[in-house]
Amino acid sequence: MSKLLHLRPVAAAAAIAAMFVAMLAPSAPGGVEAQPAPSRPNIVFVLTDDLAWNLVTQRFMPHLVALERKGATFTDYFVSDSLCCPSRASIFTGRLPHDTHVYDNTGPNGGDKAFDAHGDQYSTIATDLSAVGYRTAMMGKYLNRYHMSTPTPPGWTNWDVADWGYPEFNYTLRQDNKVVHYGGPSEKGKDNYLTDVLSRLGDQFVSNMGSRRPSQPFFLEVATFAPHAPYTPAPKYAKLYHRLKYPKTPAYGVANTALPEWLKDFPPIGRKAQAEIAAAFRLRAQDVKSVDDLIASLVSTLRRTRAFSNTYFVFSSDNGLHMGEHDMMPGKLTAFDTDTHVPLIIVGPRIPAGSRISAFAENIDLRSTFDALAGTEPKEGVDGRSLAPLLLKAKGTSAPPGWPQGVLVEHMGPIEKGPDQPDMVEPNSGNPPSYIALRTRLALYVQYKDGAREYYNLKRDPYELHNVYVSLLAKVKAALQKEVARLESCHNTPACSKVTAVS
16 A cells, blocks of 8 residues: 555545435335345446447447436546546546556556556555455456456456457456466357457356345446457457448548647548548447447346346446547547547436436546445545436436536557557557646647647537637636646545636
């Protein structure tokens, strides 16, 4: 614990936690006595990789859409960095990248090694929940550069984590203390497709908890590599959507005005590029069919074991993906909504069906939210806040008084290429230098380390195409820079994510 930096204890909230547990305890339908339920609810968290909002449709993910109708959707949910490992570090810890010190997938500032070097593994969702009696299971993608020889991190009781699972075949899983290799699609009688394997392991874990430990609550995270490149669909879905077109927005194939240097001189999205984007999107749509199957199977298993009524089912992504927007080839890393604005769907006890929550939320809020639903709280200071009070309100919940008026996004760049870098920056896909961004209801403000600035007025320019920073009043520019400086120097308290809108 001595490795943790800047940590301050949070105020005790045992009474509030106990109140949440009491409020969230499910009642048996029709007065019939159901199977004895744990006093704390279960939590199942499905986290996808590079999944953007344009894949959450009835056509591609019907089971997820059906589930969404039963719960709440956060319409303004963002990630702290549109890059895999920094985003996942924020999810686990509830802290912004400048507090996790995880800024990249690889190198001294990235990956599992940076996470461990800073001591982040000692203070996570898993350590919080295991401390109050949860059985915790991690399956699939953990953090980049995770090595099979690395011991199971603190707080996790079940561990089924892959190394390089992006191709979906020919990978290795560390299943607790046993290293298991999975081969290709040609092995007769064996489905090695990684998303399907994770689905089976998740079902098995839920079934075992229902039959062997019906009174012990559980937290299960299933983190797929899908639909990250190389976009490998399951063989059974490889022929779907033959003539699928990319769902273009007004930002598609359009170069921004008043461009920063990193975004200049990109060639227009011509016919060949458009064909490449459409082909990649088709593979992504095929890819998420298996994710949707995984969701359906987990829900079915939860129902069969009578655990669904006492379970919060959560779906999200670590970041989005641009594909032609702002005249860029497929990629991420930017502060644009295509990359930072992702789904967050939560279904569970006492959540009104069909809720649309417009209050700002961020991936740093998940740890505090899961803790509150479980009747506990982070043991050290975090940057996020619990979303639980919003979940239990009426449909169409907006921000309560004092809620953040935006989110903070941080990125260290440019990203360098390397053999262990899964997010190789392709030509013309965008690779911005380090920046800090404020995303509010009114605007997107991006402050680059090299001195460049961007400001998009979202009321007039919802697709973030016209950089009007130079036209801002001097006092507005000063206020924006002051707000960034305040947030950047703040550590391990929800005040660090309480963004104030500046106009």
